Amino acid sequence: MPMNDAVDATIDLGGGVRAALVVAGSFRSDAGSLLGPAPWVLWRDIVGDEPDADRRLLQALNCLLVETPAGRVLVETGIGERISDKMRAIRGVQGDPILPAMRKAGFDPGSVDVVAMSHLHFDHAGGLLDAEGRRGFPRATIVAQRAEWEVALDDNPRNIAAYDQPELRLVRAWGDEGVADGEREVLPGVSVVPTGGHTGGHQGVVVRGPRGTLAFFGDLAMRPWSANPRWVTAFDDFPLDSVRTKARLFATAADEGWTVVLSHEAKVPIGRLERDRDRFRWVPR
Ligand SMILES: [Zn+2]
Numbered sequence: 001m002p003m004n005d006a007v008d009a010t011i012d013l014g015g016g017v018r019a020a021l022v023v024a025g026s027f028r029s030d031a032g033s034l035l036g037p038a039p040w041v042l043w044r045d046i047v048g049d050e051p052d053a054d055r056r057l058l059q060a061l062n063c064l065l066v067e068t069p070a071g072r073v074l075v076e077t078g079i080g081e082r083i084s085d086k087m088r089a090i091r092g093v094q095g096d097p098i099l100p101a102m103r104k105a106g107f108d109p110g111s112v113d114v115v116a117m118s119h120l121h122f123d124h125a126g127g128l129l130d131a132e133g134r135r136g137f138p139r140a141t142i143v144a145q146r147a148e149w150e151v152a153l154d155d156n157p158r159n160i161a162a163y164d165q166p167e168l169r170l171v172r173a174w175g176d177e178g179v180a181d182g183e184r185e186v187l188p189g190v191s192v193v194p195t196g197g198h199t200g201g202h203q204g205v206v207v208r209g210p211r212g213t214l215a216f217f218g219d220l221a222m223r224p225w226s227a228n229p230r231w232v233t234a235f236d237d238f239p240l241d242s243v244r245t246k247a248r249l250f251a252t253a254a255d256e257g258w259t260v261v262l263s264h265e266a267k268v269p270i271g272r273l274e275r276d277r278d279r280f281r282w283v284p285r
Helices: 031-035 041-048 085-091 098-106 146-150 157-162 166-176 239-257
Strands: 009-012 018-030 056-068 071-075 114-116 141-143 184-187 190-194 203-209 212-216 259-261 269-278 279-283
Touching: 009 146, 009 184, 018 031, 018 098, 018 190, 031 041, 031 056, 056 098, 071 085, 071 184, 071 203, 141 166, 157 203, 166 203, 239 279
Parallel strands: 071 114, 114 141, 212 259
Antiparallel strands: 009 018, 018 056, 056 071, 184 190, 190 203, 203 212, 259 269, 269 279
16 A cells, blocks of 8 residues: 555554545534533533634544455545535535545545445545546445435434435445445455444444454544543434443453544544543543
């Protein structure tokens, strides 16, 4: 895998299994919504001066390009190139979308075998198509959970607001080619693991190599404070599931020393989890 200055960071798991962090720009999201049930007095010092005039935090669009001897997996696609100028302004979208970000990092989007999606919210699935509406990753299958496709396209007003349904309808048939029902090894060493919580069909991605394990827990682990299982976002559709699943997965990640990549953290996106009383602590790499 070509490694150059344009790759934001790399993680080497040995045996030819490597991951590169590719940041597909950023957007802004309401601070209170991101901190969910946690009161402001507990998080004001944590976010410091990050909130803008509209009290929004900077959310990086972290994607992972995983290379294995058997092929390449892209995890997440960010917001992409098809968002309207109006929505771009409202969401505070900045930076290169996934396709130019990948090319700058030395990766041909045509070389991706699998696109693994934690879930299908607009800030994760928006980059599946290029600006003209063609498949951004022409050789790849999309791996998302069947349950996620179902909630993404249902008629609940909350889901209609959280997903870009017209865009998802354009990729629905493509998504069908790789749809998953439960845990699946998408390439040797790379597995998707259903988690629920944030959305009904949310999944994590776990990459195993001879020298270690890497996990991407999607929006169950957006930012360092997500290490507390009880600190879930207001965007989580099933918060009790999020808390339970985070506690279980984070315990394994902490006890086995997994490397973890956060989905929306700009400054310290790579690290590991450490046990801390009834919760966990984020330890940046
Ligand atoms: Zn997200």
